[in-house]
Amino acid sequence: MQLIKYNNLVMNEGGKHLQRGMNFGIMGSYSVVLMSVEKNSPYADEMLENGIIKYEGHDQEKVSKELKKSLDQPIANKSGTLTQNGKFLQAVEQFKEGKREPAKIKVYRKIRAGIWVDMGFYNLIDGFKEHDGNRYVFKFLLKPNFDNFKPEESDYIDMEHNRYIPGDVMQKVFERDGGKCVMCGETDNLHYDHKIPFSKGGSSKDEKNIQILCARHNLSKGDKLVY
Numbered sequence: 001m002q003l004i005k006y007n008n009l010v011m012n013e014g015g016k017h018l019q020r021g022m023n024f025g026i027m028g029s030y031s032v033v034l035m036s037v038e039k040n041s042p043y044a045d046e047m048l049e050n051g052i053i054k055y056e057g058h059d060q061e062k063v064s065k066e067l068k069k070s071l072d073q074p075i076a077n078k079s080g081t082l083t084q085n086g087k088f089l090q091a092v093e094q095f096k097e098g099k100r101e102p103a104k105i106k107v108y109r110k111i112r113a114g115i116w117v118d119m120g121f122y123n124l125i126d127g128f129k130e131h132d133g134n135r136y137v138f139k140f141l142l143k144p145n146f147d148n149f150k151p152e153e154s155d156y157i158d159m160e161h162n163r164y165i166p167g168d169v170m171q172k173v174f175e176r177d178g179g180k181c182v183m184c185g186e187t188d189n190l191h192y193d194h195k196i197p198f199s200k201g202g203s204s205k206d207e208k209n210i211q212i213l214c215a216r217h218n219l220s221k222g223d224k225l226v227y
């Protein structure tokens, strides 16, 4: 999983400055969502045990901060056009009716200000309303897309689930390693690396098994494992 700076995120997505978390169809063939694992993040996004992301829909826009968190999340704007929630929900319905493939969603996870992790592609497989104890919110289920699955890195699909590093572990490792490669101090093109690979039983949940490596050291390590 690659660590990137916001500028690189923008470059990845064709120079588009993403101002909001949900961007349905922004790239034509796919959508982009931003999620945060910071304690003060505005939305309750979760990473489930099997690698599925439970992504919370977004609040009513253009109302006060207090009102935002007390109003039900909207499916349509006053003009009748669909909100981002509505667009995601419509894609889910069409998928369930067999009218389309699941919408492809590119996920970026914010680790701290200006630092993101490229989580790759997910399929939008479900969406529903849920009461959060206060009001109704939308929840969307994003399933990891195994089109990018690299069989040489894992023996079984089940193993693949174990490579998902929880957000709090990502944050702790970033702090501990000072946001740079532990081998050479490089601060660009960084990756989260499993010291013991997940395919060999190494844990993703134990921060002691995760470190930050630059692209060069990440690759050279890969070579050693193969030969």
Ligand SMILES: [Zn+2]
Residues within 6 Å of the ligand: 181, 182, 183, 184, 185, 186, 213, 214, 215, 216, 217
């Ligand atoms: Zn390095």
